Amino acid sequence: MSDTVGSALLGAGGIGSGVIAALEAGAARYAARVGRPLELRHVLVRDTLRPRRGVASALITGDLDVVLGDPDTRIVIELMGGEDPARSYIERCLRAGRHVVTANKEVMAKAGAELLQIANDHGVRLLYEASVGGGIPIIAPLSRDLLANEITAVTAIINGTTNYMLTAMAQNGADYDDVLAEAQDLGYAEPDPTADVEGIDASFKIAVLCGLAFNVAVSPDQVAREGISGLTALDIAYAEQLGYVIKLLARARLVEGEVEATVQPTLVPVEEPLAKVDGVLNAVQIEGDLVGRVVFEGPGAGPGPTSSSVLADVLDVAQDVVAGRAPLAFVPRRTVRVRPPEEHRSRYYLRITVQDRPGVLARIAQALGDAQISIASFIQYEVEGAEGTAELVFTTHHANGGALQRAIGVIESMDVVQEIGNVLPMAGAETPR
């Protein structure tokens, strides 16, 4: 038996370098906690010739078989990101009897249930705290601390880029394109921002959370997804006047045994905890039958926070390795129906640009009423510099998503309607009816 707990790192980018640095800085503490030193034995990279600061060249390899051929490597830390080849590498490691710690939200969202089952079948663990919410403990609390609860809802701000942009839009009245350019300058948004601004990243994370919160398998394509690129400064200003902040919320709910999972710009009442989460911070709110509501808030990205979560998983499994503790059995995920957006019930915000003529409001109100959609509030705004044009802003009581879409179709076809500006769901406490 080795006198260390050996590990290998797959990927040595920004996060990988952070993990290597943290492993070195905390070595003595970690050894005391685990009972043996942790030893990094291999670092797998694509380009083995490029020198890497802080990584002994003897550790570098480009070949997973080198890692798997070393019986003293018990834990593999996957930080490559992306689906391919990370997913197949994780699977090979598990099948070779290695514990795996990953920060890979895409792989866990698309193949988590399958990989967890493979880990179970090979007597090893697959841990993934860093895949959602960066440094915020969220996966372990759901899998352990809140396990006694029937979880009914998870509501989260889990993409720092978009939250930074929405916060800037709300605080400066700036428009989408300007804050995107600024976020790119600051390094908060990628040159191609699609994965963040279109909610793809958040859809991976909420799919992972569905597995944990409800023990159901939800694939990212089953998440009803809408990004923030269609938002305007106007929507944000109108929301503020109504007492709301617009956040890109990732939400999952268990309703009558079925799941609703969405990533959408959503109006959040200013007094709600999530409305106060600004900038690149992330937050996850969980509702359970016993606990009521708990909120976890913290930094959702970056080498330090991500290393915190990766190494928590590494220490956990290393303690088990030293103690010879077998993993707990994996409880397979249930498959339940995922409701399409037409079946969701929500309050909604509608912004409609119309010709300012008598009878317009009556016709729109009639179309909403015909679809059984009840108006909660209504404001009409003059549009600056566009005489004869008005903006109508409605909020509705709880309504059926499909009925709303049909009503929007009717309204859109009216000759007096210039444009459906935006249709957004609203979060909040009003009881569904």
Place this chain on the structure above:
Amino acid sequence: MSDTVGSALLGAGGIGSGVIAALEAGAARYAARVGRPLELRHVLVRDTLRPRRGVASALITGDLDVVLGDPDTRIVIELMGGEDPARSYIERCLRAGRHVVTANKEVMAKAGAELLQIANDHGVRLLYEASVGGGIPIIAPLSRDLLANEITAVTAIINGTTNYMLTAMAQNGADYDDVLAEAQDLGYAEPDPTADVEGIDASFKIAVLCGLAFNVAVSPDQVAREGISGLTALDIAYAEQLGYVIKLLARARLVEGEVEATVQPTLVPVEEPLAKVDGVLNAVQIEGDLVGRVVFEGPGAGPGPTSSSVLADVLDVAQDVVAGRAPLAFVPRRTVRVRPPEEHRSRYYLRITVQDRPGVLARIAQALGDAQISIASFIQYEVEGAEGTAELVFTTHHANGGALQRAIGVIESMDVVQEIGNVLPMAGAETPR
């Protein structure tokens, strides 16, 4: 081997009844998760003759030996509260090879290190998630999810009664006595509110958190403690004008290898997450070298939230019982010096009532300057209905607690000074200097 996992409950008050109800309601889910049904085999109460709703009378006993004489009772859930006899009962259970789950902050604060060592020596676990923060997962995140961090500070609102009262004082401008009476009417405060309003309850909890965050043993008497009974509506109004909210903060910091632990009414900048935690909610903010800052918020008391934490511990240990997993070794707590308040460094708020005469300000400023205390802001208020009297409100830069006390002594002895209204620490981001 039993085909259930047997447990016993010590204490069947409000929390105990909540746990019994939750065990029944979740029985099928818990059995699926653990792999065997959980079976409640004994309920120990003081008065065995009193009928208890929801508890089969065959389970009732007044004798711990009945519990310990039953080999199928593997987990004992202690919910009696208070130090005596809970502490000795827990110890007896551990020595008899029973896992113990407790919500007892007083016992864990006063004897946690010792009891955890006894558990370790007898191959059983002692879990105590419910002892701090009610339903908020906080102990498991500190023991697991943030384990890779060097934790530098824990800052918490962990007493719902006082937070309710301070919120009411801030929102209504009400005085201490009025909100206390109201809180008692609503059942948020006990008929004898001492343990809450004097910060005793919070001092137990921060002592427990010191053990987890820094792995050091801190006893509750080492916590510098001040309650909220000396606060006035004036202090809260002045704080608001300065951009602060007064909260009863429990704080622990690791400074140069020594611990500072306090429970004090503290001025918190309005933009800080903890300033926004209102009513009976609790919140715990943790700072670590890797993660930066994370905040956990939720209900800090009540049968539901407490049951959520108690049963999380029960499920955790029941899974180990079924899997035959041995507990991890307990890493004994270090003993480090706990700094007395004279050595703390903080910013401070001072309210001083003086005769409104020329030269008074100069004399007080001189006394502060002589003690190397640098004034950050100063406001003079007229006192309504008391001509010739003025209130001086100072905030200081970071200062030494002992130096401040000496300066206060000098100021108090001045003939022009009528009263030292209040001296409170200030939390916030200003760098110590």
